[in-house]
Amino acid sequence: MSWTLLIISLPTENATVRMRVWRTIKASGAVSLRDGVYLLPATVDHLAAFDPITQEIRAGGGVAHVFSVDYQAHDEFRQLFNRSAEYEALQEEIRQQHALLTMDNAPDVIKQGRKLRKRFARITQVDFFPDATQSRVEADLLQLESDAHRILSPDEPVGRAGAICRLHAADYQGKVWATRARPWVDRLASAWLIRQFIDSSAQMLWLASPDDCPDDALGFDFDGATFTHVADKVTFEVLLASFGLNDPALQRLASVVHYLDVGGTPVAEATGIESVLAGLRASFSNDDELLHAAEIVFNSLITAWSMET
Known part of the structure; x- marks a missing residue:
């Protein structure tokens, strides 16, 4: 060698x-x-x-x-180059955070989880000969992130198994699209994507409960919905794959949405985008108005990122 x-x-x-x-x-x-x-x-x-x-x-x-x-x-x-000691120290901190996780401190655990994720990324960057230890630590970290997000949003969908079928936007025009009320990152981005790239005349229906979804509506981002998490992909990513939307700027936004929704690989722009969306969510109690404001943010991001390529 x-x-x-x-x-x-x-x-x-x-x-x-x-x-x-x-x-x-x-x-x-x-x-x-x-x-x-x-x-x-x-x-x-x-x-x-x-x-x-x-x-x-x-x-x-x-x-x-x-x-x-x-x-x-x-x-x-x-x-x-063995990084076992670094991984073990990180894994112990992950387990400590998991043991402390409650409804009251879930937001703080999510913040700590992001710091731990950055540490994990720094270790893996210099782990030139990875072994099973890296996979075990990442699994523990993913579980911490998932459990913390689920405590804050108990109605968040669980990724279902199966392939993502390729669909045609022409078959999905003028539809009613339904999702849970008070949308956050994945639902906001998905609703914007639907209107911008899939069904320009889409009508959004905000549900107090997924059980309220009408039979003739296309549900998204809840368990049992037409479009929801598949395996490790969040709803926004599933919609991209379903309708063949491969634009680099959209893929870049997908990485932000994934990170903010379920954790994973840190994305540089994510914290700033999260702050903007949090401010909008606090400013608008009406979900249609919230989506309209968020659409301006997403359109601006896509325009800016497209100019970079």
Whole structure:
């Protein structure tokens, strides 16, 4: 197996550069073989990760060299990258949060869960030789996120098994679409998507209970609805897949909706979008007015993201 080796020497008087270089090396996931000697598995990305480090060291009056080496006893090097201790510490915190979870503190647990998710992402980013430990910790984290969201929203749908069938928007025009009242992220985004890309004359019906859904209405985002969670996909993602909506900006919004609805991989824009939608929800007690305001937000996001591509 091939490895990338970084050998450096820095002037002792330049403490600022030394600290910056140390932080960059640590963030790359490189391990120290001895003072000034660092190791990464040989990949194009890892080789590129050392480039800015070597440039900064040389600019600061130091010496830096990068080598590619082959080492037959690669298990010795692999063990240096073992992240089990980090995963175990994270898993213990996840379990502690789960044990504390109640109706009263569910919002706080969700916030803590997002911090734990970011830690998990940082560990996996430098876990170059993942094993079953990573999967177990992620399963525990997903369960924490799911349980916390379910306490706050007990009517949230459970992902059903099965394939997502490809449908044609032409068959879904002028329909009544029904979902639970006081919509939050997934329902708001799904209602916007329906009107914007599937059924422009859709009539929205806000249900006090899923049991109130009329037989002739198309229900969405509740158990037993025509469109709801499938496996690990939230309703917005199911609608995208059902109607073949593959626009990159819509897929980007899907990642935000998924994260805010059920947790998972952190998305940079999610917190800001959540704050805006929370402000709208607090400002409008009428769900039609809330949807109208949210539509402006979603349209603006799609326009901005489309301009970036």
